[in-house]
Amino acid sequence: MTKRLTEKQKEEILKSFKTGISIDVLSQKHNCTHSTITRNLRKSLGEIEYKELLNKSKPLKEKSKIYKKQNNDFKETNFYNEELKNDSNDPSDLNENVTVSNFAPIDSFFEIAPIDYEMDNSSRKELSSVPLSEVDFPKVVYMLVDKKIELEIKLLKDFPEWEFLPHDDLNRKTIEIFFDLNLAKRSCNKEQKVLKVPNTDVFRIAAPILIERGISRIVCAENLIAL
Numbered sequence: 001m002t003k004r005l006t007e008k009q010k011e012e013i014l015k016s017f018k019t020g021i022s023i024d025v026l027s028q029k030h031n032c033t034h035s036t037i038t039r040n041l042r043k044s045l046g047e048i049e050y051k052e053l054l055n056k057s058k059p060l061k062e063k064s065k066i067y068k069k070q071n072n073d074f075k076e077t078n079f080y081n082e083e084l085k086n087d088s089n090d091p092s093d094l095n096e097n098v099t100v101s102n103f104a105p106i107d108s109f110f111e112i113a114p115i116d117y118e119m120d121n122s123s124r125k126e127l128s129s130v131p132l133s134e135v136d137f138p139k140v141v142y143m144l145v146d147k148k149i150e151l152e153i154k155l156l157k158d159f160p161e162w163e164f165l166p167h168d169d170l171n172r173k174t175i176e177i178f179f180d181l182n183l184a185k186r187s188c189n190k191e192q193k194v195l196k197v198p199n200t201d202v203f204r205i206a207a208p209i210l211i212e213r214g215i216s217r218i219v220c221a222e223n224l225i226a227l
Contacts, residue, residue: 005030005032005036005040009030010040010044012030013026013030013037013040013041014040014041014044014045017041017053018053020056023037023038023041023054041053128162128165128224129217129223129224129225129226130223130224130225130226131225131226132203132204132207132218132225132226132227133204135223135225137200137203138179138200139198139200140196140197140198140200141177141178141179141197141200141220142177142178142179142180142181142184142194142195142196142197143175143176143177143178143184143194143195143197144176144178144184144187144188144192144193144194144195145192145193145195146191146192146193147191147192147193149195151175152175152176152192153173153174153175153215154173154174154175154176154219155170155171155172155173155174156169156170156171156172156173156174156217156219156224157170157171159174159219162219162224172216172217173213173214173215173216173217174215174216174217174218174219175210175215175218175219176218176219176220177197177203177218177219177220178220178221179220179221179222180221181194183221203218203227207227210227211227215227
């Protein structure tokens with residue numbers, strides 16, 4: 001190792017030390033002892049500034065050690081993986097390096113019990129209608145009749161809002177009532193007129209007669225009513 005440093009080396013050491021380069025690295029780089037580097041730094045910086053810079057360089061030194069350790073661990077892992085890859089054709093070697101639980105086939109299964117009830121294969125039931133006995137009619141309702149005061153009878157399929165019902169139900173005969181006079185007038189054509197029904201009990205009284213005529217539903221904006 002050199003015994004004396006040139007002025008150029010001293011300047012370079014000072015600059016490097018200020019940037020965080022450790023004394024050990026500077027000693028190796030300039031081929032001199034640790035004490036030579038320390039002595040020149042103390043002389044150039046003074047004791048207080050030297051110690052401040054020395055403390056700052058310690059975290060960098062520790063980070064360098066950690067980085068070297070991680071780098072070595074990474075190399076060892078790559079080496080291990082390469083060895084494992086090269087020996088993957090040998091089952092006996094593979095079992096020594098890899099736990100059996102990672103590659104063992106699953107030799108059991110979970111059985112789901114069958115559904116224990118009979119399927120309803122009957123036609124879809126119509127569940128949208130409300131029984132006549134459960135309907136709370138307003139005091140007055142309105143109906144559409146032709147000029148001969150005959151009820152306007154329609155099939156349930158004539159009402160788009162109920163087209164989701166089963167086919168058999170769509171062919172049911174219906175009569176339509178309105179809870180609102182203005183709505184009834186808007187639905188009335190030139191061949192019809194609006195009939196006021198002041199007593200809504202008439203529907204319960206006339207229900208058997210309507211059913212005899214094949215009318216089984218009353219359609220209104222609020223409900224589909226079953227007679």
